[in-house]
Amino acid sequence: MSNYPLLSLAIWIPIGAGLLVLMTGGDRNAPLARMLALAGAVAGFLVTVPLWLGFDVSQGGMQFVELANWIPRFNINYHLGVDGISMLFVVLNAFITIIVVAAGWEVIQNKVAQYMAAFLIMSGLMNGIFSSLDGILFYVFFEASLIPLYLIIGVWGGANRVYAAFKFFLYTLFGSLLFLLALMYLFFQSGGSFSILDWHKLPIELTPQIWVFLAFLIAFAVKVPMWPVHTWLPDAHVEAPTGGSIVLAAIGLKLGAYGFLRFSLPIAPDASQELAGFIIVLSLIAVVYIGFVALIQADMKKLVAYSSIAHMGFVTLGFFMFSALAIEGALVQMISHGFVSGAMFFCIGVMYDRVHSRQIADYGGVVNTMPKFAALFMLFTMANAGLPATSGFVGEFMVILAAVEFNFWVAVLAASSLIMGAAYSLWMYKRVIFGAVANKHVEELTDINGREFAILAVLAICTLWMGLYPQVFTEVMHASVNDLLRHVAVSKIH
């Protein structure tokens, strides 16, 4: 199995399929474009399955490594590989791609080929991010992946899409410029290497470490997004089409968080320890402050977007407590958030497609006309509130427990999400789903069709599977996370 360049396939199959879909041209050939896109997404997913099945859980280092010269003059290589931290995200990303292709199936009627192609190309680029072991290769994928998402929001988005797309683009561009500077610094410091793994071993003094860390921080914090550079996310979500929101939430936000583990912690361990308190404070603000902000949102997408920020707060919190339970909890939270927020955005999309409103006030009593939908939406709402037996519980539970060990008051603030998460999730659910039929639009709703049911059912199975048996997800992480922790514990200052 591992003789095949699986990671290259995972990157280039979706991109190739995307280009192929583009060639089908105008909307006359939309059915063909859809079928091709689905085939490409499924093929892209299938090549990632052996990554998981063939993964050696006892090994913490890189697996499925591919190495080729790209630009020898600057020692830039096409260097791929995954470890226990990144592997699941490649699989998750490929999986979510199928979901978004299916989610846009009959909803998107305008520029179908371009829409599908954008998602496929983005999927390939994101796989590139998760598997790059070369700094420049990573940077290229990291930046390139912005473009399809930018297009998705800007072309298929809502009324205010231009503002949202600009905001998104500028925010993230701002961060990535500093990131590039940091990469250049590391290149010269390491005596001419762009290998991320070399950088891990590179000794750096504390002051430059802190500068490198801060440069990384700005790039990644915007992506996560961390408070206070989060305000692009609600706008981007609100304006993005359903598929865009799903990818953004499920994968897009994970890129920044992943960056912390691949770059910040191992390259600047001393600075990470030094500034951990600062990151933890920002994370707790995200959890608490954003919880309150989410509570009063009138727009469902904004509400879920804010809840995403709060959930990602758990991720960054987990990373900087430097314990296996915390980091694995954060990783579990990232994957779970992929399922749950993806499903939440899809649920909102299902209602939006019918009523053309995202305002909570325009709904009420949806359960009367869409009982099947209401049941599934309930599951994801509860998962969003962190109910045990759903995936949403596992990561929060792990991070909160690790936080008690770390510092009691950090845990108190983190655990407040138990209350706030339930409050904003269930209050929205109550106003939208329960009650008597509120208006003519709700009365005319039709329950979910087979396609929508299939998407939600698959996500529901994932959510429950991860909630009931998270061990299959965490066992691949152990070796790599333990290696990382050992690495971070050793000072790089000489």
Place this chain on the structure above:
Amino acid sequence: MDMKSLYLLVPLAPLVGAIIAGLFCRIIPRWVAHTATIAGVGIAFAASVVIFMDVMAGNTFNGTVYTWLTSGTYTFEVGFLIDTLTATMMLVVTSVSLMVHIYTIGYMQEDPGYNRFFSYISLFTFSMLMLVMANNFMQLFFGWEAVGLVSYLLIGFWYTRPTAIFANIKAFLVNRVGDFGFILGIGLVLAHFGTLDYATVFAKAPEFANATINIWGDQEWSLMTVTCICLFIGAMGKSAQVPLHVWLPDSMEGPTPISALIHAATMVTAGIFMVARTSPLFELSTTALSFVIVIGAITALFMGFLGIIQNDIKRVVAYSTLSQLGYMTVALGASAYSVAIFHLMTHAFFKALLFLAAGSVIIGMHHDQDIRNMGGLRKYMPITWITSLIGSLALIGTPFLSGFYSKDSIIEAVKFSDIPGAGFAYFAVLAGVFVTAFYSFRMYFLVFHGEERFGKDDHGHGHDDHGDDHHHGLAPGQKPHETPWVVTLPLVLLAIPSVIVGYIAVGPMLAGDYFKDVIYVDQAAHPALATFLSTFHGAAAMGMHAFVTPAFYLAFGGVALSWFFYMKRPDIPAAIQRRFSGINTLLENKYYFDKINEFVFAGGARVLGKALWRGGDVGLIDGLIVNGSARLVGWVSSISRLFQTGFVYHYAFAMIIGLIALMTLWLNRA
């Protein structure tokens, strides 16, 4: 079949029933739903009986079903601990659940959500069983939240009623406040013991008796005190102790069968069970026990007062439940864990009986729940009448009935307790006896005796606002009728244990070594129960002795006074209400807990959210920083735009692709 498979069968049988009835609720006919779920719960009950016998024969079990998660040095498992405490809870849960399942056939027969309802109550049974059978804190928390979910679904079962969907979110959120403390307690256990497995934690507990943690500044707190109080906050939510009790009366919005099963007999006692289960931890902190006993005493007495002024039949029983949960909590605080579990068990039977009987009355009254519209029902509903009387007598502690043994044991144990707060608790539980007897028989007399007040035109207090299509109350001239056998059979079957279970169990459960090795009491520090038991000479003697205790006369006085007030001189209560209108207003507003919560917490959270959003996100971050920079850029670009087409993504895409291609080609050539 080996025992381990049998243990698995107990929770899984109801789960299978719930899945059949739930996933296919829109396809299958009603008989399939109730047959499947009743079969599931029936199997669970039968298996529980077998397991109980096996446990009594001395075969306990503590083992893992599967490893849920490993991380770092920690292992989280799903597993079962089967001992006498678990076996008792399993019997209580499955037997009451079985009765409620049967009862539901009659109670819900006109409801369109019939199949869904059966699915929920079976799912509840599964969750509750997972909770009581757990051998670790993680699974306990799992079951804990899962029963909360089902409670939420069932309170909001009639989801078009505004009051129901308000009550269910309130219940969930108040419980989450409790869980907030609970998870911190679990975290403290994990952080210091390195595991969540009960057996390991309890074995290690004595080592931590004097351990301290630094919570704030230089203050050192006893680790066990902090841990136990955190855990107990969880119990306060689930078992509805003041001030987290506010959800339970509102939970009466749910259909009556679940009020009996979830909000009286089983789920609300989960907190009591949890504290009893973790007795080796609580025993290490007298401070925590004091906290427990004071909270319990407040709940027992002050919630009882509220029962006096309720006119909704279900709400009277609900406040009675609150008060009785307070009694159990007081027992826990007095280190009389076995007595708390004993009262939990007897209460489960007689309170389920009282709720189901109330439900039977509600059916008979055509969904009028106001006791002021009832009266004289004993003629029309004889079985409901007799069983209600039995339940009420058991509740108030009539000698030789089940409630007597458990409640009197609590009072006696508290009397001998000397931890701080025990004096107040003793007063509260003793005064509570009078209050309990008074409100119970007030309801009993108003419902079953006296003038027939139904069938008048002006009925329907309190329930008109529900807006569903049930017609409420009896039409003029219409008479109530006894309910069908599926409703009355569970009443009779629950009346039996309500009478006898106390007499049978008091000896072995309290004085015997039934809970030996299961519940730990530090005899030297907390000798209250042992002191009481040294005077115990069997169930019969205890029953005879009752006639010289103050509790008996207080209960008798309560019944007598309610008879005088509501049968003889109904003008007196009205006069008292007028005379003491201040107190009446306080009680009618339930001590203003709801108003404070709504204003301070719910309102405050919304105001804070708005302030943070408008001030922080929209004002400061977006308004000043982001859009400010954007305006600056906009101004610059308004000049440079003259040269360009204006589609930034064109440029970006071209730029990146071009850059990669150029770099690759040009640099490789060189």
